[in-house]
Amino acid sequence: MTTMTTAALAGSIWGAAHDADARRPRSVQTQLGASDTICQRRAGYILAGTERNNPYADKRAAILGTYIHRGLLEDARREYGWLVERVVANDLLRGHIDAVHLDAEAAARVPKRHRPLVPADVLTVEDVKTKSARIWDRVVRFGPTAAEMRQVLLYALLLREVGFADIPGQRYLHRLGPLNVQRIRFRFVCRDTGEEHVQEFPFDLWLAEQARWWVERVLEAETPEELRRDHDGPGLSKVCDNCPFITACWPEVAPGDAAQTALVHDDDDRAAALAAYVKAHERFRAADSEKKRLRKMLDASPEGDYGANHLGWSGGNDRDETDVPAMVALFEDADLVVPMVPDAEAMVKVLRRAGLVVPVRRAATRASRSIKVSVARKAA
Ligand code: SF4
Structure with a gap:
């Protein structure tokens, strides 16, 4: 704070x-x-x-x-x-x-x-x-x-x-x-x-x-x-x-402890907090799996207003990745030692140090996409 x-x-x-x-x-x-x-x-x-x-x-x-x-x-x-x-x-x-x-x-x-x-x-x-x-x-x-x-x-x-x-x-x-x-x-x-x-x-x-x-x-x-x-x-x-x-309102607690620790005084409090924690976790787990299933169901839907809600997406764009075979070829052309097992990160560093352009190619998978749900514009 x-x-x-x-x-x-x-x-x-x-x-x-x-x-x-x-x-x-x-x-x-x-x-x-x-x-x-x-x-x-x-x-x-x-x-x-x-x-x-x-x-x-x-x-x-x-x-x-x-x-x-x-x-x-x-x-x-x-x-x-x-x-x-x-x-x-x-x-x-x-x-x-x-x-x-x-x-x-x-x-x-x-x-x-x-x-x-x-x-x-x-x-x-x-x-x-x-x-x-x-x-x-x-x-x-x-x-x-x-x-x-x-x-x-x-x-x-x-x-x-x-x-x-x-x-x-x-x-x-x-x-x-x-x-x-x-x-x-x-x-x-x-x-x-x-x-x-x-x-x-x-x-x-x-x-x-x-x-x-x-x-x-x-x-x-x-x-x-x-x-x-x-x-x-x-x-x-x-x-x-x-x-x-x-x-x-909140009594002082030991440095580094959360203020809420002051609400637990004895083993009965611990037992009650633990029981409530287990129940809350179960509710969270059920809600989380339902959310994941609904998210998958909407995966192919275009952005727009549906009923009371607006569906939007962010991310999901094409992304580039380091082209390792092209780097190996570049290493050989430049008379650099290719590691026995290509280590992409180390090779990128060597190419940068040598002032060479790091080859990239379009990745097969896209960047992850996030769902954005807001109130439908018509309804807002
Ligand atoms: S619970 Fe929060 S809002 Fe209520 S008196 Fe205590 S500090 Fe203030």
Whole structure:
């Protein structure tokens, strides 16, 4: 891991960005935000006011995401009249909703100058998420993570039960009272290409109650340590690698040992880990042989969209190989000693040293080809 502290970045523009980020309310708050529901243990640390200490966190991608997010929402507010970054809260939770699209009934109850240009057909809570190109295919294919879904459901629930928070700057919204949220929307934006992908779901009260239950379990815990670690730990999870509570969460282990070794205390733990390992290996073996069979089945298929997926290939080009018989002839012509058993590598070195061109010929087999499966372009 590379140390990414401000001091280590002396002279870099990122020093300023890291310092500003450290002062943002989210980096210092001890009240649970709906967006903190990514890990039970982490939510517990926030509530307990545990010191944030992660000298290895690399927040650059997240900070870029914040800049893009803020710029997009501000322009949507100015150009489309979107209602952005509004606060919702109850005794347990607080959060900033990226955008709320009022329906005609609610829009008619706000002062004229605050009305949306076009009211929504149903009242919608929207969350804008920036994502990297590395995981874009997964985002388009599978949509929000469980934690992202939980966050937006909690926003919607707060709006349905309390309405907008009673704070300066949005009192006219607070006066609307509880609102009939009918839909939640995720707007994913790729940080690298600008591509946009929107997914909508009808508001589901049962799922929202599950999200509330999750928060209540966190609030009930007497110490953060009682709460589950929802991610696999340093080196295995980016969420943990960049978590401000990594030091509190993962006890120190002997130098060179993986942080996860701290989860094994005795032979019972070893037996349980081994049994789970055997089961995981069996699932992996079955999935791997199925993948190999399917890969062979597709070997002769041309690139293109098939159903929901796009098939692509990389590699598989003709390749050249050293022409050993031609090298032997060249050695003889140049009065060089041909080894008793031709050693292609050594002969190449001799020819290069002698300033002669190494003869090559087209190989009978092609370079290996890799399959590339992505979301079908039509579907994306
Ligand atoms: S280090 Fe990982 S498991 Fe621990 S609190 Fe942070 S996110 Fe959760």
